[in-house]
Amino acid sequence: MKILNQIENFFGTLSKRLTKHPIVPFLIFGFVIASIGFLPHTGFIRWGTMGIYAYIVIFTVVAMGLNLLLGFSGLISLGTAGFVGAGALGLGVFMNMGIPFEIAALLVLIIAGSIGALIGLFSLKVEGIYLAIATLFVGEILRQIYTQVEIFGGQAIRIGTVRFLGFINLSMINQTQRSFLFLIITILMVLMMIIMHNIVKSKTGRALMAISRSQHAAQAMGISLLKYRLTAFILATLFATFGGIMYGLYFQNVPTTAWTLDLSLFVIAMVVVGGLKSIYGTFLGVFIIHGVPNLWLKNVFGDISYIFSGILIILVIIFYPYGFIYIWYDLKKIYFKYKARWSKKKVTDHE
Amino acid sequence: MSKPILVLDNVCMYFGGLKAVDNLSFTVNEGEIVGLIGPNGAGKTTVFNCITQFYKEYTGDIYFINNDVKKDLRDIKVTEIINQGLVRTFQNVELIPDLSILDNLLIGAHNQYETGIISHILRTKKAREEEQVLKEKAYEILKFLNIFELKDFYVKGQPYGVMKKIEIARTLMSNPKMIILDEPAAGLNDRETDELENLIYEIKKKFNTTILLIEHDMGFVMNICDRIVAINFGKFLAMDTPKNIQKNKDVQEAYLGSDA
Ligand SMILES: Nc1ncnc2c1ncn2[C@@H]1O[C@H](COP(=O)(O)OP(=O)(O)OP(=O)(O)O)[C@@H](O)[C@H]1O
Ligand SMILES: [Mg+2]
8 A cells, every 4th residue: 555655646746747847838839739740641731831830830949039139138130031041051051061960050050159149249339220220231241142152052052851860861852751850840949949948037038138128237236238138149140040950951942032131020020929028929920920821811812911910910019019929818817817706606605 | 343344435426517426435334224315416326326336437436345355346347246245226116027026036146146058958957956046045035025925926017115125135135245225215105114114124134234225214214324424416414323414504404405
């Protein structure tokens, strides 16, 4: 009996610990998303739409980086697309030189991270609208480089089959392998979500919020504006570049002309519509801005489906200035209110 | 017995042509509660900003003496002041509205973390333990201030009295030798003011700190302070015990106008 009790206790605390562990919801979320990659085999969704889901997964990572800037640090960047392009095209260039995927990815991250640090340094000198303009030009310069400079080679860079971890060949063209590529980028997204979660719940996340909410308090508490503005820009750049690497890995063919200001603005819209400071909100925003028009509306309305995004942004700004994810919190509040009222009623009925 | 901890020596601070602080000298001793008073616009907040190095353009010298080491504060960056054991609050509560009260306190412990961002990302054992230790310290302070139950709520939406307490709680996270408070009782009702009075005594005893505070509520200042510095138009008027300050002609004049 004693032993049985002990075993029960053990599993009791284990399951309690598991359900309470902060990364568990991310893993469940990842599991659900990853299954999308295998649905086309069952005929539930068309193969043709998988690219849209992959794009959502990839841009969730990119937009999380921007959320660190916009939502947490109160800074803005209009150069996001340039860094996604840096990730994807840089990966292509290095891999075409014969460098293995993992090393190429690392190189790209290091280079892009350094550029992010430079912008961070610059951001100390300029504020608000001037910072926006400065990042706009960084993005434009990067875009020009991709379309004009020879090594990026014209319309697109073909990466082709990726040798993953040195022994698994994965090609986008093979349907089974494509499912596995989708699985890999989903795992990477979940990994970045956990990293983001751990950053924002740490000293760094609090410091980022302090420098944007109250510079005075931040300084008096010993938080250096320099250090944390740099941190914010480096992190945002790394997330964007990482998204670019995921793009190269999954699509294996990277256009040189796609990394425009339009795209940067869409990423901002994703963060604003989905939820400032919210990880799931970021995913929701990407889904609403990219997924909804491309999966459903385009079939019906064609190109004007982007009017939908425009209207959504206006609605959000009016009703949910921190993003749609906050509807969820409101619903929760209503639920608890009614629950409280209901249980009270039960008590009074008894009396 | 009286060991100086903070020394202001001929401090002047100009804003353009305006002399906000004019040749001000005074000394605060270890373990004292000192009040800094003066009419609106007398330059009190400016003095605090000079001490905590938010302004560096002052002339004269400000020294802080901790464990018999005398430091010229001008040589210290604004973000390093807290590491000297000197920490402040603000006249207009400066908190992070969309963080929980607990997280706001942890910001006060920012410089005590030894683990870096990589260990936080990986949630290493050391990082988790360190966070836990600091959280427990925050719990203790929150209990001491009677706001422990609120710890997980956002600062946004809290009553003003609670926000004032959070700001004080945050200063305590940094193991301060000296706390400087800019109008801690402003906006509080009578009951809250009385509570704050006790609280400041208790803080001085429990945390063994020196306190310098600006306050307009004369009753409060007279009750709580060991000594009071009065200034007007940035100029030193007097520094004395509350009783003597009340009797001081210059101070009466500054508050009531010259015909008093
Ligand atoms: N940043 C600044 N630039 C220009 N003038 C300033 C600045 N800060 C304060 N002053 C001026 O310096 C003088 C002293 O201001 P300070 O805020 O130190 O007064 P105070 O004694 O704290 O007043 P209060 O009791 O109203 O808080 C005032 O005349 C004020 O207008
Ligand atoms: Mg003031």
